[in-house]
Amino acid sequence: MNEILRLEEVSFIYSKGTPFEKVALNKVSLSFEKGKITGLIGHTGSGKSTLVNLLNGLYKPTEGRVYLDGVDIWENPKEISKVRYRVGLVMQYPEYQLFDESVREDIAFAPKNLGLTEGETAERVAEAAHFAGLSEELLEKSPFELSGGQKRRAAIAGIMAMRPEVLVLDEPAAGLDPRGRREILGGLRQYAEAVGASVILVSHSMEDMAHYCDNVIVMNRGEVYLSGEVGEIFSRSEELSRVSLDVPAISRIARELAKSGFELSGELYTVDGVYDAIIKYLGEDKR
């Protein structure tokens, strides 16, 4: 089995037993594989962020279990901090976690907490900086001198430096320009393949999902609405629009083309995929 993380019938209720009680997750069962990037999508209030906080033990499920490598993470609550090393969580707008004198020192915070030697720490920092696309000179700067996108990358590197087996990112590209998005999201594939980790990407952007993920999970009102491979999910545009989510713009174009009699086939959810399909179609047509 390639499975690394599994949720079984996990429910989470905020302020249980008070008038403010609110069910955020209702019997969610999920499984995440090594080396794969899984996209998590859903509307505000669909339970995405709650789910993310459950994965590394910041929240404890009200009901149900979270298994990491086959072991219930809450079996021994005192050891929960060990789970946090193995499931790295990059929160929304993670820039605010930067605090140290230099970017290098800041990235080294987690490996030092892990109790690694100085040599190992330096190695981890270099590796994380590489995945996050931080140059050597940036590492010497104070984190407060960096630009927004650079800060974001430094914060992500701070988590990657733990070399977590599961890397969870909550909206890592929010508020960045297209180039910043590409730089951050592109590094994730590299990380997943090099470390053999499972990457979980929370995003609002269907385009990002289509471009960077292998699998997609659609959340709605605290439940798993759809889950499967990218191509499969985006071919079910009607079900997606029922929860007011959209397929990528390029998929809509492909669909309109199909309606007009252009039978395309292939990966119809990325620009490159549709491009190839059109070329192929035109080529067949000529013959």
Added chain:
Amino acid sequence: MISDITLGQFFPGYSTLHKLDPRTKLILSVAFIVAVFFANSPVSFLGLLIGVLVLVKLSRISFSVVFKGIKPIIIILIFTALINVFLTDGAGEPLVDFWIIEIYTEGIVRAVFMALRVIILIIGTSILLTYTTSPIALTDGIESLLSPLKKIGVPVHTFAMMMSIALRFIPTLVEETEKIMNAQKSRGADFTSGGLIKRARALIPILIPLFVSSFKRAEELATAMECRCYRGDKNRTKLVKLEYKSRDYIWFCAVALFVTAIILLATLPYSIGYSGRLLEIIFYKI
């Protein structure tokens, strides 16, 4: 969790207390504080307790919320109470006399009264002011009450604005602290183990980001205010003019009676015992 701190938070609602003029509530709070400091006998404390319960009931804020508000100060309360118990000397025989520890009845009484006084003070003023008054209304009230000081050059408006901004940002900062703590926990920071020095050091990764974001927030807020042409109270009109209504006068009367009653209750036991002697003295003087 720290987000459970309810002290200094406003709970919107439509109760009688919510509808009162903020100036009324400010004046009544002062009166209430005076009553609390006059109370010194079991009967007067009972009176205060009933008064506070009535206030909570009228505010329609649940008791659990109110108790959560005093949770953070419980440890300080217990500590001061213990000091009172151990260090107060009494007149009669000590209740406990063991080694260097001597406990007198007076000590216990004083500790209980002190704890009650602080609890009642906090619940009473937070119910009257912070829980039921929006920060904006509160600032308006303070500004209006202190406006006579403007004549001698005190920047009342500025102070009121500073205060309302500080109040407004308590919950935001609490939320932010929690967020930063979670982020650092995700990087393996440990705030709960180790000695005093290690724990203090563990706070650095929280405090630095917190300061940085507070300064940033302050700057952004100042810019946003200037963009909307804020320049203090010069030529500034109010959207909601404060006006005393009949409701406010009723409350003034009710609280005046309450405070008088408490003061009487507090002094009564003495006046009964000493009234005879007092009369004697007075007559002797004459």
